[in-house]
Amino acid sequence: MNMLAAVYHGPHDIRVESVPVPEIGPDEVLLRVLRANICGTDLRIFHGGHRLYAPGARRIPGHEVVGEVAAVGERVRGYAPGQRLFVAPNMGRGDSRETISGNNNLDPHFEAIGITMDGAFAEYLRVPAAAVRGGNLMPVAADVDPAVAALIEPLACVWRGQNKVGVGAGDVVLVMGAGPIGVLHVMLARLRGATRVIVSEPAAGRREQALRLGADRAVDPLGEDLAAIVRAQSDGRGADVVITAAPVKALQEQAVALAAVGGRINFFGGLPKDDALIRLDSNAVHYKELIVTGTTACSTYDCLRAAEIVNSGRLDLAPLITAEFPLAEAVAAFAAAADGKNLRVTLVP
Numbered sequence: 001m002n003m004l005a006a007v008y009h010g011p012h013d014i015r016v017e018s019v020p021v022p023e024i025g026p027d028e029v030l031l032r033v034l035r036a037n038i039c040g041t042d043l044r045i046f047h048g049g050h051r052l053y054a055p056g057a058r059r060i061p062g063h064e065v066v067g068e069v070a071a072v073g074e075r076v077r078g079y080a081p082g083q084r085l086f087v088a089p090n091m092g093r094g095d096s097r098e099t100i101s102g103n104n105n106l107d108p109h110f111e112a113i114g115i116t117m118d119g120a121f122a123e124y125l126r127v128p129a130a131a132v133r134g135g136n137l138m139p140v141a142a143d144v145d146p147a148v149a150a151l152i153e154p155l156a157c158v159w160r161g162q163n164k165v166g167v168g169a170g171d172v173v174l175v176m177g178a179g180p181i182g183v184l185h186v187m188l189a190r191l192r193g194a195t196r197v198i199v200s201e202p203a204a205g206r207r208e209q210a211l212r213l214g215a216d217r218a219v220d221p222l223g224e225d226l227a228a229i230v231r232a233q234s235d236g237r238g239a240d241v242v243i244t245a246a247p248v249k250a251l252q253e254q255a256v257a258l259a260a261v262g263g264r265i266n267f268f269g270g271l272p273k274d275d276a277l278i279r280l281d282s283n284a285v286h287y288k289e290l291i292v293t294g295t296t297a298c299s300t301y302d303c304l305r306a307a308e309i310v311n312s313g314r315l316d317l318a319p320l321i322t323a324e325f326p327l328a329e330a331v332a333a334f335a336a337a338a339d340g341k342n343l344r345v346t347l348v349p
Contacts (some may be wrong), residue, residue: 011048031067169193177246
């Protein structure tokens with residue numbers, strides 16, 4: 001039996017093909033994919049910039065996914081056909097210090113759906129035994145749109161970043177970059193009690209989106225004095241939290257100047273691997289007693305917390321889904337995801 005899938009063949013070469021439906025083992029689950037979203041990592045894969053898609057790789061990407069159970073292995077318990085589930089993509093090796101501490105996304109030998117193994121841009125997805133055992137399958141509430149539920153994964157990454165810098169009640173938060181991740185940071189910061197959320201974003205359309213979705217102030221850093229506006233929005237002290245939500249060196253360099261005394265900074269967006277060195281004002285870190293952190297991806301526990309938020313209905317992520325394409329039009333969907341106008345593009349198998 002065959003299925004339709006969008007298969008990576010090389011940089012800028014995604015082909016919609018007929019491939020065999022995955023076979024599952026006795027400890028595995030087969031999902032019928034309901035929705036799979038295209039994220040920035042998928043675009044990096046498409047452009048040939050992902051280190052785990054080596055030359056010659058042939059693989060199905062896609063790791064933001066919700067599906068329903070199509071079949072379960074004979075030794076699997078607790079899942080039944082028709083059940084709607086979100087899939088946390090990352091799996092640790094199991095015996096590493098990172099995974100034992102609950103940080104399977106940092107396991108040096110991690111596996112991930114759509115990254116090291118076939119993913120969700122297909123009609124069916126095999127969920128390996130490690131993911132079934134590890135609690136990576138999480139129920140989705142019946143009233144949550146599956147495309148919205150697939151956003152649990154990027155929300156989990158954002159949750160991880162904000163936990164690292166302790167976003168909370170009373171904080172003035174500056175989010176640098178208003179793409180889909182920046183907007184998620186805005187929405188989550190408000191939910192966590194931030195007093196003011198400021199966004200810095202050069203693209204006018206994205207600034208407008210950020211304001212519609214909860215930012216208190218959206219600044220054009222190319223035409224306005226960002227530092228002066230941050231001071232004005234924070235009684236002169238600077239931002240309690242600065243999150244760099246775009247892969248731009250200048251943002252990381254500016255963050256220490258924009259942070260308040262005792263401020264916390266999260267380098268959320270990674271830089272290109274061949275251009276990752278920045279000039280950091282060490283004295284600003286020292287004399288303002290700043291905390292500078294980084295986070296990458298999300299653990300399964302981060303996904304669990306994000307799933308609880310989405311299932312609760314306390315955070316409406318529906319406005320982030322701005323375009324929908326059938327799986328057969330995956331190439332056009334990738335183009336739409338990269339055009340800078342959409343927040344999230346979802347594929348419908």
